[in-house]
Amino acid sequence: MEEDFYRKYDYFSTGILNENPKAFSTLGYLIDNKILDDIKIQDKISSIIFKACALKGIPIALSNYALCLKNGRGVKQDDDLACEYYYKSIEAGYFEAREDLDKLYGISNGFK
Secondary structure: OHHHHHHOHHHHHHHHHOOOHHHHHHHHHHHHOOOOOOHHHHHHHHHHHHHHHHHOOOHHHHHHHHHHHHHOOOOOOOHHHHHHHHHHHHHOOOOOHHHHHHHHHOOOOOOO
Protein backbone atom coordinates (compact mmCIF):
# COMPACT_ATOMS: atom_id res chain seq x y z
CA MET A 1 0.00 0.00 0.00
CA GLU A 2 2.88 2.41 0.70
CA GLU A 3 4.11 2.11 -2.90
CA ASP A 4 0.58 2.85 -4.05
CA PHE A 5 0.53 5.97 -1.90
CA TYR A 6 3.73 7.31 -3.40
CA ARG A 7 2.32 6.83 -6.90
CA LYS A 8 -0.84 8.67 -5.88
CA TYR A 9 0.95 11.36 -3.89
CA ASP A 10 0.11 14.06 -6.44
CA TYR A 11 -3.57 13.10 -6.25
CA PHE A 12 -3.59 13.42 -2.46
CA SER A 13 -1.58 16.63 -2.29
CA THR A 14 -3.59 18.33 -5.04
CA GLY A 15 -6.85 17.02 -3.58
CA ILE A 16 -6.09 18.29 -0.10
CA LEU A 17 -4.82 21.65 -1.31
CA ASN A 18 -8.03 22.00 -3.33
CA GLU A 19 -10.14 20.83 -0.37
CA ASN A 20 -11.36 17.71 -2.16
CA PRO A 21 -13.45 15.78 0.41
CA LYS A 22 -12.65 12.44 -1.25
CA ALA A 23 -8.90 13.00 -0.78
CA PHE A 24 -9.38 13.84 2.91
CA SER A 25 -11.74 10.91 3.40
CA THR A 26 -9.40 8.45 1.72
CA LEU A 27 -6.45 9.62 3.80
CA GLY A 28 -8.55 9.36 6.95
CA TYR A 29 -9.53 5.81 6.05
CA LEU A 30 -5.94 4.80 5.32
CA ILE A 31 -4.69 6.27 8.58
CA ASP A 32 -7.59 4.97 10.68
CA ASN A 33 -7.06 1.44 9.40
CA LYS A 34 -3.31 1.70 10.04
CA ILE A 35 -2.58 1.12 6.37
CA LEU A 36 -0.23 4.11 6.26
CA ASP A 37 2.04 3.43 9.20
CA ASP A 38 5.31 4.33 7.48
CA ILE A 39 6.82 7.43 9.13
CA LYS A 40 7.89 8.96 5.80
CA ILE A 41 4.32 8.71 4.53
CA GLN A 42 2.99 10.16 7.77
CA ASP A 43 5.40 13.08 7.41
CA LYS A 44 4.23 13.69 3.84
CA ILE A 45 0.58 13.59 4.90
CA SER A 46 1.21 15.98 7.79
CA SER A 47 3.09 18.43 5.59
CA ILE A 48 0.29 18.38 2.98
CA ILE A 49 -2.37 19.09 5.59
CA PHE A 50 -0.29 21.78 7.33
CA LYS A 51 0.35 23.46 3.97
CA ALA A 52 -3.33 23.37 3.03
CA CYS A 53 -4.28 24.95 6.36
CA ALA A 54 -1.37 27.42 6.16
CA LEU A 55 -2.58 28.61 2.77
CA LYS A 56 -5.88 29.41 4.49
CA GLY A 57 -3.93 31.61 6.93
CA ILE A 58 -4.42 29.48 10.05
CA PRO A 59 -1.72 30.78 12.41
CA ILE A 60 -0.65 27.51 14.07
CA ALA A 61 -0.66 25.73 10.71
CA LEU A 62 1.68 28.38 9.32
CA SER A 63 4.07 27.58 12.16
CA ASN A 64 3.66 23.82 11.78
CA TYR A 65 4.34 23.99 8.05
CA ALA A 66 7.40 26.14 8.77
CA LEU A 67 8.63 23.41 11.12
CA CYS A 68 8.17 20.81 8.35
CA LEU A 69 10.23 23.00 6.01
CA LYS A 70 12.90 23.65 8.63
CA ASN A 71 13.35 19.95 9.36
CA GLY A 72 12.64 18.58 5.88
CA ARG A 73 9.77 16.46 7.21
CA GLY A 74 7.58 15.46 4.30
CA VAL A 75 8.96 18.28 2.14
CA LYS A 76 12.31 19.45 0.85
CA GLN A 77 14.24 21.20 3.64
CA ASP A 78 14.21 24.97 3.06
CA ASP A 79 15.25 27.38 5.84
CA ASP A 80 14.38 30.49 3.83
CA LEU A 81 10.83 29.35 3.16
CA ALA A 82 10.51 28.16 6.77
CA CYS A 83 11.46 31.67 7.89
CA GLU A 84 8.74 33.17 5.69
CA TYR A 85 6.11 30.87 7.17
CA TYR A 86 7.27 31.59 10.73
CA TYR A 87 6.93 35.34 10.06
CA LYS A 88 3.45 34.82 8.59
CA SER A 89 2.48 32.80 11.65
CA ILE A 90 3.69 35.52 14.01
CA GLU A 91 1.94 38.21 11.96
CA ALA A 92 -1.26 36.14 12.15
CA GLY A 93 -1.02 36.16 15.95
CA TYR A 94 0.70 32.87 16.80
CA PHE A 95 3.51 34.38 18.86
CA GLU A 96 4.87 31.01 20.00
CA ALA A 97 6.41 30.75 16.53
CA ARG A 98 8.97 33.38 17.61
CA GLU A 99 10.87 30.80 19.61
CA ASP A 100 11.18 28.48 16.60
CA LEU A 101 12.19 31.40 14.40
CA ASP A 102 14.84 32.37 16.93
CA LYS A 103 16.17 28.81 16.90
CA LEU A 104 16.32 28.90 13.11
CA TYR A 105 18.58 31.95 13.36
CA GLY A 106 20.49 30.65 16.37
CA ILE A 107 19.20 33.44 18.62
CA SER A 108 18.76 32.58 22.28
CA ASN A 109 17.25 35.81 23.62
CA GLY A 110 14.10 35.97 21.51
CA PHE A 111 12.87 39.03 19.65
CA LYS A 112 13.86 42.43 20.96
